[in-house]
Structure formats: C-alpha cells, structure tokens
Amino acid sequence: MRDFCGGHGVLIEATGLRLVRGDKLLLDIAHLRLGGPGPTVILGPNGAGKSLLLRCLHGLIRADAGQVFQDGLPLNKAQRMRQAMVFQRPVLLRRSVAANLDFVLRRRGLSRSARRERIADLLATGGLSGRERQWARSLSGGEAQRLAILRALATEPDVLFLDEPTSALDPGATQAIEALVMRASAQGVRIVMVTHDIGQARRLARDVVVMIGGQVAEHGDVERVFGDATHGTVRRFLAGDLIF
Amino acid sequence: MQNFAQEMQTAFALILTGDSELLGIVGLSLWVSLLAVLFAALIGMPLGAALAVGRFPGRRALVVLVNALMGLPPVVVGLLVYLMLSRSGPLGVLQLLYTPTAMIIAQVALVTPIIAALTRQVIEMLDAEYAEQMRSLGLSRLATVPVLLWDGRVALLTALLAGFGRAIAEVGAVIIVGGNINHVTRVMTTTIALETSKGNLALALALGTVLIAIAVTVNAMVSLLGQQSEAQDEVRHA
Numbered sequence: 001m002r003d004f005c006g007g008h009g010v011l012i013e014a015t016g017l018r019l020v021r022g023d024k025l026l027l028d029i030a031h032l033r034l035g036g037p038g039p040t041v042i043l044g045p046n047g048a049g050k051s052l053l054l055r056c057l058h059g060l061i062r063a064d065a066g067q068v069f070q071d072g073l074p075l076n077k078a079q080r081m082r083q084a085m086v087f088q089r090p091v092l093l094r095r096s097v098a099a100n101l102d103f104v105l106r107r108r109g110l111s112r113s114a115r116r117e118r119i120a121d122l123l124a125t126g127g128l129s130g131r132e133r134q135w136a137r138s139l140s141g142g143e144a145q146r147l148a149i150l151r152a153l154a155t156e157p158d159v160l161f162l163d164e165p166t167s168a169l170d171p172g173a174t175q176a177i178e179a180l181v182m183r184a185s186a187q188g189v190r191i192v193m194v195t196h197d198i199g200q201a202r203r204l205a206r207d208v209v210v211m212i213g214g215q216v217a218e219h220g221d222v223e224r225v226f227g228d229a230t231h232g233t234v235r236r237f238l239a240g241d242l243i244f
Numbered sequence: 245m246q247n248f249a250q251e252m253q254t255a256f257a258l259i260l261t262g263d264s265e266l267l268g269i270v271g272l273s274l275w276v277s278l279l280a281v282l283f284a285a286l287i288g289m290p291l292g293a294a295l296a297v298g299r300f301p302g303r304r305a306l307v308v309l310v311n312a313l314m315g316l317p318p319v320v321v322g323l324l325v326y327l328m329l330s331r332s333g334p335l336g337v338l339q340l341l342y343t344p345t346a347m348i349i350a351q352v353a354l355v356t357p358i359i360a361a362l363t364r365q366v367i368e369m370l371d372a373e374y375a376e377q378m379r380s381l382g383l384s385r386l387a388t389v390p391v392l393l394w395d396g397r398v399a400l401l402t403a404l405l406a407g408f409g410r411a412i413a414e415v416g417a418v419i420i421v422g423g424n425i426n427h428v429t430r431v432m433t434t435t436i437a438l439e440t441s442k443g444n445l446a447l448a449l450a451l452g453t454v455l456i457a458i459a460v461t462v463n464a465m466v467s468l469l470g471q472q473s474e475a476q477d478e479v480r481h482a
Contacts, residue, residue, distance in 0.1 A: 060379055081382050091377035094395040103391075104381060155381070 016066035038206025039191035049214040084157035090148035098132035142173025254446035273431040277411035280351030292363025313357035322420030342423035350417040355407040362403035
C-alpha cells in the first residue's frame with residue numbers, strides 16, 4: 001500500500017480569478033501556475049487574500065470570474081476529491097481521535113481491519129500513538145492540528161492546502177507540524193500552504209507566492225523571491241516591515 | 245400542622261408500599277409523556293435540522309414561528325386539540341377525545357416546538373463550525389446532516405429531556421383533552437389538582453413528591469449533560 005499518494009505531477013492553475021464583495025475587489029489573479037516539486041508557500045500581510053485564494057483553489061468559494069484548473073482540467077468534484085485542506089483552527093469532530101480518522105477512511109470504503117491498521121500508521125506518523133481513544137477536542141492546540149493534518153492525509157490527497165496551520169502554536173508544536181508537512185511533501189503530496197510567518201516560508205518553501213491587496217505581487221523560486229524581489233512592497237514585507 | 249405531618253406520612257407510606265393506584269397513575273404519566281416526546285422528536289428533530297441547514301424561502305419566518313411556539317400556553321393547546329377531536333371537530337370520527345392518545349397528541353403539540361427550536365440552535369451552531377470542513381471532505385449538505393446530528397448528540401439529548409420535563413409537568417392541556425377519568429386518563433398533574441380540591445392530600449402529596457423527583461432528576465441530567473459537553477469542548481481552549 002502507498003504511504004501517502006504521489007502528486008508532484010499535479011499542476012494547479014488559476015486564470016482571471018476575481019472575487020468581489022460589495023464594491024471591494026478581494027481577489028484579482030490574472031494567472032497563477034503552481035507546479036514543480038516541493039511546497040508552495042503563499043505569503044502576504046493580513047487581508048491580502050491568501051486564504052480566499054486557497055479556498056478558491058480548493059473549490060470552497062466560487063470566484064465571480066475566472067477558473068481554476070487541476071492538471072489542465074477545470075476543477076470538478078472528482079478532482080476536488082484528490083485535494084484536502086487543513087484550516088487555521090482545526091475542525092475536529094466531537095469524537096475520539098481514532099473516530100476522526102475513521103470518519104474519512106470509512107468514506108473511502110476501507111475494511112474494518114484496514115482502517116484500524118491505517119489509523120495506527122497515521123497516528124504513529126503524527127506522534128499520537130496510543131491516543132486512539134482520547135476525546136479529540138481535549139487535545140492540545142498542536143496535537144489537534146496534527147490530527148487535522150493526519151485526517152487530511154488519510155484521504156490520500158494529491159494536493160494538500162494548509163491555511164496558516166501554525167499561526168496559534170508555539171515553536172515546538174510548529175516544528176512538529178512542519179515536519180509532518182515536509183514528510184508528506186517528500187512522499188509526493190503537492191503542498192500549498194498559506195502563512196504570514198516569513199521564517200516558515202524560508203524553512204519550507206521551494207516556491208513562494210507573495211500576495212498584496214488581492215493580487216500576486218511576486219511569484220517564483222524561494223531564493224529568487226527572497227533575494228531579488230522586484231516589487232517594492234514585497235521587498236519591505238520580506239524585510240520585516242509592517243505592511244497593512 | 246399536625247394534619248400536614250400525618251398526610252405527609254401517609255403520602256410516603258403510599259410511595260414506599262408501592263400503592264397500586266399511585267403506581268398506575270405514575271405509569272400512565274410516564275407512558276403518555278415518553279410517547280409524546282418520542283413522536284415530538286420524530287417531527288421536531290428533522291424539522292429543526294432542516295431549519296438549521298436548509299436554505300429555502302420563508303426559512304427565517306419559520307424559525308421565528310417555531311421559537312414563538314415554544315411559549316404556547318398549554319390550556320390553549322388543550323382547547324385547540326379538544327376542538328379538533330370533539331365529536332363535531334374534523335377528527336371527531338376517530339373518537340379519541342378523553343383517551344390517553346388525545347393526551348399524547350396535546351403533549352406532542354406542546355413539545356415539538358421545543359425540540360425543533362433547540363435542535364435548530366444546536367445544529368446551526370455546529371454547522372457554522374463544520375460546514376467548510378465537510379465540504380472540503382466532499383460531503384454534500386444533505387450528507388452533512390447525520391454528522392451534525394451525531395456530533396450534537398449530547399446537546400440534542402438535552403433538548404429531549406427539556407421536552408420531557410415540559411410534558412410530564414404539564415396539566416392544562418391534558419386535563420381538557422383527557423378529562424381526568426379515573427384509571428383511564430388520570431395522570432400525576434391532573435390527579436394532584438383533583439385530589440387537592442377534594443381534600444385528599446395524602447395521594448396529592450405522594451404524587452407531588454414523585455413528580456418533583458422526576459422533574460429534579462430530569463433537570464439534573466440536563467445540566468450534567470450540558471456541563472459535560474461544555475467541558476469536552478473547552479478543555480482544548482483552556
């Protein structure tokens with residue numbers, strides 16, 4: 001059995017993406033192409049539209065104009081099922097740790113014994129072995145987010161979207177999450193992660209998208225963007241200036 | 245005062261010896277109210293869930309209506325059910341007036357809005373938290389409903405207990421449609437009203453004691469369940 005399924009080949013594109021609420025243009029993306037190996041990190045100040053972009057790419061929000069493509073095809077239900085998403089605040093079912101994983105494994109039609117085996121594997125991966133029967137909502141913040149990531153990985157996605165998964169966590173918990181994400185990436189899951197933590201982007205990203213005011217201000221290889229950003233605001237943002 | 249003490253003594257004797265008349269009345273009360281809650285749940289829970297997750301015209305108005313119906317005066321419900329079931333009423337042919345069935349119907353009318361309104365509240369709050377995650381996992385809105393019902397089970401049980409508390413303690417509606425007929429439609433509340441007016445305080449006190457015990461137990465369970473589900477939710481944020 002595959003551990004996590006491979007998705008380095010998965011190409012995600014967005015063209016002409018526009019999202020308008022009232023008279024505000026929240027998202028305006030002419031063209032964005034996320035391909036190649038390694039994680040993509042979407043950076044930007046608050047209100048830059050990072051989370052909205054992620055939700056559009058995952059099909060949770062329908063844009064007012066434009067389209068999202070996965071492997072060249074317009075995003076449809078079947079392709080969405082190859083994606084998974086982890087939210088800033090983990091949404092755990094009011095059930096045990098094991099039942100949270102079992103919920104998605106059961107939907108994939110796995111037999112009882114296969115599910116039990118997979119749950120043990122996943123919990124070992126996330127450092128939660130032996131916690132099967134614990135009430136999921138009594139986990140600490142870091143553990144809860146790890147469980148949310150494990151549950152997303154239990155769907156064996158080709159693409160994993162993460163929306164600021166470590167924003168409320170201390171360094172130790174953040175490191176555990178990052179290790180989990182990098183492990184999934186190494187196993188071929190395409191990672192697209194939103195953060196406003198510039199250090200985290202440096203640690204994880206191969207590919208960096210910087211958003212300012214709903215637009216992609218800078219997109220490219222991590223070395224290039226951090227070393228030689230052309231956009232003035234992006235340069236200030238990456239240098240640690242407060243942009244709002 | 246001595247009289248009262250004597251009556252109290254007799255009342256406890258009735259309870260402790262398991263007086264058959266007392267047991268019959270308590271049994272009928274429980275039977276009527278439990279069945280009423282069961283039927284009210286079968287109507288109220290799907291209705292509440294639909295109001296919580298459904299998006300249809302008139303939904304807001306329906307929510308306001310269901311909430312308002314929680315405060316229905318029992319006597320008026322009794323009157324309306326009486327009119328429906330009386331010989332000249334639309335359901336008169338069924339000859340249900342002055343039967344336990346009529347009492348169940350009246351209690352269902354009283355309890356359904358409570359269960360529906362509380363279910364809507366519980367499911368709507370849970371849905372606000374779960375909706376995006378469920379969509380992300382590929383569940384349709386309809387497929388999300390059983391998940392919400394299961395994960396809201398503790399709070400929903402509280403709603404059922406609240407409904408039961410209302411049903412078992414209610415007197416106005418059942419006395420009108422049940423008629424308070426001995427050994428047929430005499431329940432705890434109606435018997436207390438009758439026996440007190442007759443001066444038979446021992447039986448009234450005995451029934452009152454049982455009724456209080458049931459009401460207190462139900463309310464204790466409601467608050468324990470509430471605390472438990474809150475504790476389960478809050479540990480993480482502590």
